[in-house]
Amino acid sequence: MASLRELGLRDSPGEVILSTLNPDSSPHAAAVGVRARGEEEVEMLLFHPSVSLSNLRREGEGVLNVTDDVSLLVRVGLRNLLPPPRLEFLPSALLRTPRLGGMRGYAYLRVREVEEREVEDELGTSTASRVLCRAVGVEVVSPGVKPFLRSEFFLLEAAVKASRILVARERGMKVRRMVEELRRLVEECLRLAPSSGEAETARELLEAVERRVGMW
Numbered sequence: 001m002a003s004l005r006e007l008g009l010r011d012s013p014g015e016v017i018l019s020t021l022n023p024d025s026s027p028h029a030a031a032v033g034v035r036a037r038g039e040e041e042v043e044m045l046l047f048h049p050s051v052s053l054s055n056l057r058r059e060g061e062g063v064l065n066v067t068d069d070v071s072l073l074v075r076v077g078l079r080n081l082l083p084p085p086r087l088e089f090l091p092s093a094l095l096r097t098p099r100l101g102g103m104r105g106y107a108y109l110r111v112r113e114v115e116e117r118e119v120e121d122e123l124g125t126s127t128a129s130r131v132l133c134r135a136v137g138v139e140v141v142s143p144g145v146k147p148f149l150r151s152e153f154f155l156l157e158a159a160v161k162a163s164r165i166l167v168a169r170e171r172g173m174k175v176r177r178m179v180e181e182l183r184r185l186v187e188e189c190l191r192l193a194p195s196s197g198e199a200e201t202a203r204e205l206l207e208a209v210e211r212r213v214g215m216w
């Protein structure tokens with residue numbers, strides 16, 4: 001079996017499509033962030049209420065579908081806002097839960113543990129369940145596959161902001177607000193993936209910009 005790392009999963013969340021089985025055996029798909037926990041386990045945090053969570057609890061299994069199509073991921077994640085995409089469900093060799101066609105890789109999961117917890121964030125207090133699963137199979141369709149990592153997007157946006165700050169500075173413009181925006185992008189990158197390479201680069205980038213513009 002290929003490894004979760006080969007599927008591009010790490011200890012910071014990667015955004016994938018989770019397929020599960022509804023009570024009538026029809027398939028369900030949702031966008032979720034998932035982290036690798038060691039070599040064989042993955043963890044996700046599902047906010048209540050969630051069809052995926054009920055399905056995982058009842059069936060004890062699900063499939064992670066790794067896509068490189070960001071529009072598809074967003075449309076699956078925002079079905080109540082955008083027209084739903086057409087999804088092709090295909091049988092999985094290892095589980096009853098089907099996988100999605102056209103994906104770059106798959107992880108076939110059996111649920112190990114579901115633990116309810118309260119989550120505090122900008123929305124206040126929410127109830128969520130941390131779902132720990134064991135990967136009973138991993139399939140890499142495209143070598144080099146990896147899920148979308150929000151931390152990478154924040155670093156990329158931070159880099160673009162930093163380069164614009166340097167130009168603005170050269171032109172003698174005020175950069176305080178742009179540096180504030182840069183700080184927010186960097187903080188979000190650090191929050192999402194604190195021990196990642198992106199976080200290290202983002203931290204270094206912010207310090208370098210602050211030094212250059214003479215704010216510190």
Ligand SMILES: Cc1cc2nc3c(=O)[nH]c(=O)nc-3n(C[C@H](O)[C@H](O)[C@H](O)COP(=O)(O)O)c2cc1C
Binds near residue numbers: 029
């Ligand atoms: C990119 C993306 C990532 C998401 N990640 C999560 C997640 O990690 N946990 C979660 O509960 N909902 C997440 N959502 C929202 C769900 O996909 C979904 O819209 C909602 O939670 C309902 O889930 P359900 O279909 O299981 O009922 C995400 C949405 C998007 C667009």
